Amino acid sequence: MNKTIYLTLIVLLTALHAAAQNTTNLPTSMYGVGELNASEGGRYAGMGNVGVALNKVGMLNTLNPAAITRMDTTCFTFEVGMAASYARYSFLSDHSSNLTGNPNRIGLGFRVMKGWYMMAGMAPYSSMGYLIQTEEPVEGLPDEYVYSYFEGNGGMYRLYWSNAFKFTPRFSIGINIGHIRGEVMQSETQESATVEYSSKKRAFYAEFGMHYEWWLKENRNLSFGLTLSPAFTIKQENEQTYTSSSTDEDWDESRHGTAQYLPFKVGAGMAYGTPRWTLTADYSYLDWSRNVSSYTSMRYENQHKLNVGMLYALHPRRMRSTELMGGIGLSNSYMSLKGGEMYYLEANLGVSFPIRYSFLSLGGTWRRQVNTRANLMQESRWGIALNITFGERLSKAKLK
Numbered sequence: 001m002n003k004t005i006y007l008t009l010i011v012l013l014t015a016l017h018a019a020a021q022n023t024t025n026l027p028t029s030m031y032g033v034g035e036l037n038a039s040e041g042g043r044y045a046g047m048g049n050v051g052v053a054l055n056k057v058g059m060l061n062t063l064n065p066a067a068i069t070r071m072d073t074t075c076f077t078f079e080v081g082m083a084a085s086y087a088r089y090s091f092l093s094d095h096s097s098n099l100t101g102n103p104n105r106i107g108l109g110f111r112v113m114k115g116w117y118m119m120a121g122m123a124p125y126s127s128m129g130y131l132i133q134t135e136e137p138v139e140g141l142p143d144e145y146v147y148s149y150f151e152g153n154g155g156m157y158r159l160y161w162s163n164a165f166k167f168t169p170r171f172s173i174g175i176n177i178g179h180i181r182g183e184v185m186q187s188e189t190q191e192s193a194t195v196e197y198s199s200k201k202r203a204f205y206a207e208f209g210m211h212y213e214w215w216l217k218e219n220r221n222l223s224f225g226l227t228l229s230p231a232f233t234i235k236q237e238n239e240q241t242y243t244s245s246s247t248d249e250d251w252d253e254s255r256h257g258t259a260q261y262l263p264f265k266v267g268a269g270m271a272y273g274t275p276r277w278t279l280t281a282d283y284s285y286l287d288w289s290r291n292v293s294s295y296t297s298m299r300y301e302n303q304h305k306l307n308v309g310m311l312y313a314l315h316p317r318r319m320r321s322t323e324l325m326g327g328i329g330l331s332n333s334y335m336s337l338k339g340g341e342m343y344y345l346e347a348n349l350g351v352s353f354p355i356r357y358s359f360l361s362l363g364g365t366w367r368r369q370v371n372t373r374a375n376l377m378q379e380s381r382w383g384i385a386l387n388i389t390f391g392e393r394l395s396k397a398k399l400k
Helices: 002-019
Strands: 075-091 094-113 116-138 141-166 171-190 193-215 221-229 232-244 251-254 260-262 264-273 277-287 298-300 303-313 323-332 335-337 342-355 358-371 378-393
Touching: 116 171, 141 193, 193 260, 335 342
Parallel strands: none
Antiparallel strands: 075 094, 075 378, 094 116, 116 141, 141 171, 171 193, 193 221, 193 232, 221 264, 232 251, 232 260, 264 277, 277 303, 298 335, 303 323, 323 342, 342 358, 358 378
16 A cells, blocks of 8 residues: 555656646747646546536546545556647638647545545646747838847746545545645746746635435436636746847846636536436636736736536446536636637537446547637637546455
8 A cells, every 4th residue: 555655756847847748839828827627637537527416436536626425445546647739820821730748647535434435636738838929010111121029938837735524425525735836937038038937826725515416316426516626826936047149248137927816616516317317507606806917908807607517427327337427618808908808619529438446537628718809819629538536455355
């Protein structure tokens, strides 16, 4: 058991650096905290980003800390995930593309004692990655231009620790506390001069959850989930460096950045299950109003997210069955550019295969950015997520 825990910690620490790397080339990631991670994958990544009301055997649920009370009591449950995506960007008549792949999830869960369940892990939070070139004519010289380059990369990841307490067979509550940290690098180059900005960010966060379930006739059940996360300050350590090839003078200085906050978040979900079917829907509201943009062309917007997912078990009478998944989602961006709104439409498909006490899951995602103005960047993205959930057996019988 100790060897397994140590191995998990080593894998976790090794994955931290990879998780903080940029996974996007979207120019709008230069604003705010970057492009938010749309989904953390997991065993049910093929259902979309749903899970507030979903409490299933062998699931390490990161969307509701109260919904982890059905982990196998005979096992430590481990989860490792990776994701790859191909994105195509277009702006008026210009096009570009980007192919990325990174670890996107690692977690460990187990039952501490009767009625007390625990989970810990790591997942990406946001990403920044862009390269923009502009040209402006020199006044008085019609054939001369000044070229400017804007580049940025980096990201933030989150470490989390969840505890769930099952008070009755129907009712459980949970708390998820954690730490978000990372570093982003941005630079502006014009002619022979370059200005570089680096920002190390960190923030504490907490999330509270509740899960309640009714058992109906004919092995049918109805469950509800609620989550609440307060707003927290993102602490920053900023530096600015100026270099020029035309002079011998370089300088570094600390730079006071615009205050940033994690959003206040409320989530609600409902799920209906039969031995063969599971239908679930989530709604989330994120309040970004405490943030003020340092760019005149960008402002923060409160987010609304609606996701619907479906699960179909091929062999419901078996303890572990192959499962087919699907889901759709609609949300708006947390930023508005030049008065234009950005929306995201997403569709998911997936399958989960049982392998003894483990599950191998594959999820495919298509996401389309729909904007209210034609002069905003457009994005289409195709992604695939691979997740392995496996258990380290502790005993031959379930713990009491």
